[in-house]
Amino acid sequence: MTRISLTVDGQQVADDVEPRMLLVQYLREKLGKTGTVVGCDTSSCGACTVHLDGTSVKSCNVLAVQADGAEVTTVEGLAAADGTLHPVQEAFRECHGLQCGFCTPGMIMQSIDLLNENPDPSEEAIRLGLEGNLCRCTGYHNIVRAVQHAAAAQSAPSSGAGEGVTA
Incomplete structure (x- = not known):
């Protein structure tokens, strides 16, 4: 297990993860960010796209450990606190x-x-x-x-x- 710490949708999170865990799995399974969709697991469809330090990436193509120390924004993190859509x-x-x-x-x-x-x-x-x-x-x-x-x-x-x- 490897300890990671990152910011997801403005919230600091830290977890122990398997070194081979994909970022999409971490977001969905550990953090409940199910708006990040698993479509193909091969980086072909883009349904799992998130922002990693402000740039879009296919999270099925990034290991969770590669996001250590980074800022991740998911579709759930776009709307304002009052619910106003991006x-x-x-x-x-x-x-x-x-x-x-x-x-x-x-x-x-x-x-x-x-x-x-x-x-x-x-x-x-x-x-x-x-x-x-x-x-x-x-x-x-x-x-x-x-x-x-x-x-x-x-x-x-x-x-x-x-x-x-x-x-």
């Missing part, structure tokens, strides 16, 4: 950027990372930026619209409520 979550809701919902957490996490790198992406840039995340319902059209909507919302003059896209 702007990208809100855009997915408004634009119906989900069908069955299985891919949605990973799509949202990857979309936030994409918008942090490129705040005004073209449709092509969005499709390229999300290509490592698969939707089994072929809902890409509304997913792309949701990312475009979130990009437009972040570039619109805000009411000063701090509605940036960063996680």
